Amino acid sequence: MSTPDIGLSTTAERAVVTTTQGAAPSKDWVIVTRQLTRQYDMGGEIVRALRGVDLAIRRNEYVAIMGPSGSGKSTLMNLIGCLDTPNAGEYWLSGQLVSEMSDDQLARVRNREIGFVFQTFNLLPRASALQNVELPLVYAGVSADERKKRATEALERVQLGERMHHRPNELSGGQRQRVAIARALVNRPSILLADEPTGNLDSTTSEEIMRVFEELAQQGQTVVMVTHEPDIAAHARRVVVLRDGVIASDETREQFIERVGLTHAAH
Amino acid sequence: MPFFDAIRLALRTIRTQKLKSAFTLLGVCIGVMFLISVVSIVEGMGRYMEEDLIGKLIAVNTFELRHRPNINMGDMDEATWEEYRKRPRLDVTDVAPATATLPADARWYLYSEDMTTATSSTSGKPRQVRALAVQGDYFNVKKMAVTRGRLLTEQELDRGEKVVVIGPDAADRLFPGLDPIGRDLKMGGVPYRVVGLGESQGKALGMSFDNFVIASFRSPARRLLNSRPNIVDAVVVQSPSATAMTENMELVRAAMRAQRKLRPAQKDNFSLQTADSALEFWNKIKGYLVLAGVALPAIGLVVGAIVIMNIMLVAVAERTREIGIRKALGAKRRDILLQFLIEASTLGTLGSAIGVALGVGLAQLIAAVSPLPASVAPWSIVVGVALGAGVGIISGVYPASRASRLDPILALRQE
Numbered sequence: 001m002s003t004p005d006i007g008l009s010t011t012a013e014r015a016v017v018t019t020t021q022g023a024a025p026s027k028d029w030v031i032v033t034r035q036l037t038r039q040y041d042m043g044g045e046i047v048r049a050l051r052g053v054d055l056a057i058r059r060n061e062y063v064a065i066m067g068p069s070g071s072g073k074s075t076l077m078n079l080i081g082c083l084d085t086p087n088a089g090e091y092w093l094s095g096q097l098v099s100e101m102s103d104d105q106l107a108r109v110r111n112r113e114i115g116f117v118f119q120t121f122n123l124l125p126r127a128s129a130l131q132n133v134e135l136p137l138v139y140a141g142v143s144a145d146e147r148k149k150r151a152t153e154a155l156e157r158v159q160l161g162e163r164m165h166h167r168p169n170e171l172s173g174g175q176r177q178r179v180a181i182a183r184a185l186v187n188r189p190s191i192l193l194a195d196e197p198t199g200n201l202d203s204t205t206s207e208e209i210m211r212v213f214e215e216l217a218q219q220g221q222t223v224v225m226v227t228h229e230p231d232i233a234a235h236a237r238r239v240v241v242l243r244d245g246v247i248a249s250d251e252t253r254e255q256f257i258e259r260v261g262l263t264h265a266a267h
Numbered sequence: 268m269p270f271f272d273a274i275r276l277a278l279r280t281i282r283t284q285k286l287k288s289a290f291t292l293l294g295v296c297i298g299v300m301f302l303i304s305v306v307s308i309v310e311g312m313g314r315y316m317e318e319d320l321i322g323k324l325i326a327v328n329t330f331e332l333r334h335r336p337n338i339n340m341g342d343m344d345e346a347t348w349e350e351y352r353k354r355p356r357l358d359v360t361d362v363a364p365a366t367a368t369l370p371a372d373a374r375w376y377l378y379s380e381d382m383t384t385a386t387s388s389t390s391g392k393p394r395q396v397r398a399l400a401v402q403g404d405y406f407n408v409k410k411m412a413v414t415r416g417r418l419l420t421e422q423e424l425d426r427g428e429k430v431v432v433i434g435p436d437a438a439d440r441l442f443p444g445l446d447p448i449g450r451d452l453k454m455g456g457v458p459y460r461v462v463g464l465g466e467s468q469g470k471a472l473g474m475s476f477d478n479f480v481i482a483s484f485r486s487p488a489r490r491l492l493n494s495r496p497n498i499v500d501a502v503v504v505q506s507p508s509a510t511a512m513t514e515n516m517e518l519v520r521a522a523m524r525a526q527r528k529l530r531p532a533q534k535d536n537f538s539l540q541t542a543d544s545a546l547e548f549w550n551k552i553k554g555y556l557v558l559a560g561v562a563l564p565a566i567g568l569v570v571g572a573i574v575i576m577n578i579m580l581v582a583v584a585e586r587t588r589e590i591g592i593r594k595a596l597g598a599k600r601r602d603i604l605l606q607f608l609i610e611a612s613t614l615g616t617l618g619s620a621i622g623v624a625l626g627v628g629l630a631q632l633i634a635a636v637s638p639l640p641a642s643v644a645p646w647s648i649v650v651g652v653a654l655g656a657g658v659g660i661i662s663g664v665y666p667a668s669r670a671s672r673l674d675p676i677l678a679l680r681q682e
Binding site for chain 1: 595675
């Protein structure tokens, strides 16, 4: 059952925010991109991965970004996640103009504002779950005692309090992803950015992880999920579809399900 | 990343890759081990040479007048050998003129010595002893005392009386289990009465100095020691200070040159030998030993540096994904740089710490099984550890720099 607490911006509001060039959007808006452009030089040939993307995501939204391969969704994700900078356009993250930042500044933003969840979990194999979750806090300069406390809380929040000292290879796929989620949240980021979070999981575990995301969204976390599976995308409240480097559609969950004709959508 | 956390991370990483870490630090370990043990042995030998060996053979502020140097541990060229062989031996008649000009506070004695056979009623077969025939201030200059009986008196030395002072080893050989005082021994068929048992003169390089029999130069004993009875092996002069010694050396040199009727252009046909000149050769070898002691460890350390750098490069390649993850989570370029730099220098420091332990052990082992002494110099330990850390840092710079510059997006795609 979808609940009305989870915020949803309207098309009109988004249009206003994305077209005012140069002005910082209000803090209400976690992500605002204006004409975001990214191209690569692949041995002489220029590949235009993103061709002017206008995207606005407000606090507490639960958004899925969908698209086939080659649509530019990975590129958009890298830009949103501050792993990359655009060739043109603006990207405002929580009121900061990220698109013009230096490497060091981007690293800081990634640490404080972005919580990554990857398809392949990307946990450090030789460290325990607790140590993995502490890692963002290490780079934030948090003291050892404080780190342990916050990491423990984060793991308990995803029901892994009893497996804190296990290494990733001693955990199931679903448990590993939950560790990754705890790690993503430990520094209280503005957005949880998930890249195909269920790609390496079976369908039961996938549902389990989707329930975790749902809970987090209900608790007020802004969630952005990149996926190529419509089933998974349908768990979000809003679905943005990319095609050939531009936004092809931006609709609510219900609109998306109806258009695409999903018969076995969750709840 | 806070510094302390980086060190803990380095230690954790090294611990989880024990075998690879062990190979990595092998080069530095061996280099430092050589440094410590060679320095220990060289220092030990040096101290031994200067204090024990040479110091025992040549007393302080003392020089010897001889026909040619006798403490000569090096190779001489043919020409020098020839020249030495042609020199006239010292004669008793040289002694008075040579010593006439010395000041009253200088003490001197003359002696000849050689190995010879001695017998006694209790010795069984004839035994080898080191016989010395002396005259002058021998016992004073050598600071020799007796544990039983007495020393030879000035009159006995002047009159050539057939009395001797013997050393503990000679006593054991000639009068085993007995009190030697008052007993007779025979050398060259002539009996001598033992009046004193000298105290132990110690050992050097495993050889004992205690197998001595000291008689008066004017006694028949001197005939046994050289081809002609009037030949004197050396005149030993002790001065009250180093400056006095230098002055006295020149006085004796001038007197000898006059005695030998040498013209100004002619070189000395005798030698004046001090502890310094005997040590000269040791100082020369010491130079080479120190060079080896620097070259060997240097090679070890260079090899160690190359090994560390290569293995760190491999580590960076293997851990590309990990670096990507860390960067995605907020590690800055310098965080990654620091991480790998600390890992490399921790390996270097660990290697040198183990090398120090092994080097100390090796030096002590050598001291235990060979006559070579070894004393571990504290400075070499500090230098060794510092070198290890330094080598680690230097060889880690390139790999760490490579690691820090990885693109996180590409790094995350690695297997």
